[in-house]
Amino acid sequence: LNAIKPDTIYTRIGSSWIGIATSYAKTHKVKHAHALASDSSVTRKLLGKPLYPLFSQIETYYINKGLVGADVIIAQNVFQQQMLSKRYGKESILVNQMTPSVDESCLQKKYNKIKIIWVANFKELKHPELFVQLAKDLKAHSDRIEMYMCGRSTSKYNNLLQDINYIDYLNYLGSLDQEQVFDLMNEAHILVNTSEYEGFSNTFVQAWMRKVVVVSMNSNPSDILTSQGIGFLTPNMTDLVATIHKLIEHPEIISELGKKSYQYALENHDLNKNMKKIIEVL
Structure with a gap:
């Protein structure tokens, strides 16, 4: 200094x-x-x-x-x-979390299979094991879904990674760079968050900007998911499984909420708009 x-x-x-x-x-x-x-x-x-x-x-x-x-x-x-x-x-x-805006023409979702993603490093407070349990509970939908996890892991989670290998429709992609995460989100339909707590997860904003519906077990920053009607808060596994089941059965809900999430992100979380607020206070 x-x-x-x-x-x-x-x-x-x-x-x-x-x-x-x-x-x-x-x-x-x-x-x-x-x-x-x-x-x-x-x-x-x-x-x-x-x-x-x-x-x-x-x-x-x-x-x-x-x-x-x-x-x-x-x-x-x-x-x-x-x-x-x-x-x-x-x-x-x-000041809202911010992310660069995405041209809507880049977001052409296909619904032949519902893609469900989990994006975080493997840590105790992130509870990756809950997403793996979700995958097991969705076995009846195995021919209609693809599930992906990405983020750094450690030797502590070797047994969990072995469990993942036995689930055909669940894939662990390892640690991805930012652009690779964005590519994954561009094709995804649902982001599941299993963290104990967050501040305001960057992945929420990045997902909204890509028409991805957020389903969270604990984190609901400023009650946005529920008050804006752009996602779901599911505080236990029973609610989480039921919510994902409903979305798989009704892709039109995913499409509707995805469009709503995108508009909300453009209006409230655009990088350029929010950077101006930070510059003003500096």
């Missing part, structure tokens, strides 16, 4: 760097804007017991210092705004 001598510091990482950036900004009288990247940033929700408790305490101290001291905080959803106000007494600016 001393070498760069910034006029403004923009951070978007839930770590002690937030506090360090705030300290530098105060000392050098420059602006610090912090963009939240997850709901966990304002709840400090941790999975499991910290490996190094003292380090975790230091990390939390600097994160809190950064959240309190930042000149501007950019929130992803209403929940984050509410928690910031409640826990830190901080107001924030809501």
Whole structure:
């Protein structure tokens, strides 16, 4: 930072760097804007017991210092705004997740088989095993569906990957780059999210921009899925299976919601529109 001598510091990482950036900004009288990247940033929700408790305490101290001291905080959803106000007494600016717009002519969906995708790295909080269970529960539709998972895996999930190999209509594509994910979404019909929590998942916005219906078990940022009628919140496996079953049986619903999702994304999550908001606060 001393070498760069910034006029403004923009951070978007839930770590002690937030506090360090705030300290530098105060000392050098420059602006610090912090963009939240997850709901966990304002709840400090941790999975499991910290490996190094003292380090975790230091990390939390600097994160809190950064959240309190930042000149501007950019929130992803209403929940984050509410928690910031409640826990830190901080107001924030809501800026929608953004993605480049996609020409509708590129989105010619075929419905001979319904393509259902899961996009995330294999982690405990992402629960990839639930998507595999969904695949098993959809066996009766095996001739009408194709299911795909993509994202980095680890040796911890070797048994799960073996399970995937035994399901003919479920394919694990490994880690894909952004363009490969977009190509997958361009042909997909349904995105399933099994995460415990998100901030505002980029994959939601990217899916909406490609006429993909989002079905989520827990994450419903600012209640958009339900309030805008562009997706489904299914808090348990029974509801998830029933919802996917209905969509497979009624592709016209997928088509209708896909078009609605696309229009919503164009109006609210276009990259150029939302970048202007960020530039204004910087």
